[in-house]
Amino acid sequence: MEIDERTQRISADSIRGYTDIIVLYLIREKPDYGYSISKRIRLTSAQKYAIKETTLYSAFTRLEKNGFIESFDGTISEGGRRTYYRITDAGRDYYRTKCREWRLTKEVVDNFIAATD
Amino acid sequence: MEIDERTQRISADSIRGYTDIIVLYLIREKPDYGYSISKRIRLTSAQKYAIKETTLYSAFTRLEKNGFIESFDGTISEGGRRTYYRITDAGRDYYRTKCREWRLTKEVVDNFIAATD
DNA sequence: CTGACGTTCTATGTCTGTCGTAGTAATTAT
DNA sequence: ATAATTACTACGACAGACATAGAACGTCAG
Numbered sequence: 001m002e003i004d005e006r007t008q009r010i011s012a013d014s015i016r017g018y019t020d021i022i023v024l025y026l027i028r029e030k031p032d033y034g035y036s037i038s039k040r041i042r043l044t045s046a047q048k049y050a051i052k053e054t055t056l057y058s059a060f061t062r063l064e065k066n067g068f069i070e071s072f073d074g075t076i077s078e079g080g081r082r083t084y085y086r087i088t089d090a091g092r093d094y095y096r097t098k099c100r101e102w103r104l105t106k107e108v109v110d111n112f113i114a115a116t117d
Numbered sequence: 118m119e120i121d122e123r124t125q126r127i128s129a130d131s132i133r134g135y136t137d138i139i140v141l142y143l144i145r146e147k148p149d150y151g152y153s154i155s156k157r158i159r160l161t162s163a164q165k166y167a168i169k170e171t172t173l174y175s176a177f178t179r180l181e182k183n184g185f186i187e188s189f190d191g192t193i194s195e196g197g198r199r200t201y202y203r204i205t206d207a208g209r210d211y212y213r214t215k216c217r218e219w220r221l222t223k224e225v226v227d228n229f230i231a232a233t234d
Numbered sequence: 235c236t237g238a239c240g241t242t243c244t245a246t247g248t249c250t251g252t253c254g255t256a257g258t259a260a261t262t263a264t
Numbered sequence: 265a266t267a268a269t270t271a272c273t274a275c276g277a278c279a280g281a282c283a284t285a286g287a288a289c290g291t292c293a294g
Binding site for chain 3: 011012013016017019052054055058059062076077078080081
């Protein structure tokens, strides 16, 4: 799956701190693994955001260390062992908190966007 | 000017990368200096965001180094020499770019916010 | 006139999330 | 066979925000 080079895209620096939300959102209904999540991020964002592999995998490490996700081995297929991640109850709480934070951030930053453009 | 401890506030980590927008917005009409800008951030955000002094002053350094703002000395009053900052043309361009980036970021992140809460 | 508080700014080092680069290894397509 | 895709790991660099500290001046109550 390639990415369309013509559509405008954002860097993870502008999105920094919200990778957690993105990951947790995508596994909130059923567990999933890295490569698949990566593809779903591109799909869900309409190709506007392509997460870097290292960014994603380091998010897994961080989230698991904090008890927000749990990992388990899946079947070996299409290119090696898959590690699946499942959201925990603490992860759901954390997700809700981060969503609230996001809404607040939007409110605040929007105050500093000039009406004229 | 104190801050109301009861209202919910955000940390600069959630807002990371958008300090520049905030500063540029506040000097887009007339130059201003650090302490004043700091107070205006709290006002404009309805006390939801209180920027840390170090964060603000390091933003000045960065913005000036990149040619987005210019500094000049103001009158000495109420506690020492004031350094004023004025936005440059490049700064105005940069501000517009960052605003566009912000809108895009909102679009993207909003895709990962569950409707239910 | 003194001391507390508010104003104005600087210095220095730490932490964290993202990124660049690189590499391993298996499966699938040509 | 070998290229491309899938799947993941390791390591070091960087930048923005932070904590802590301090210098130096102004104002105002007691």
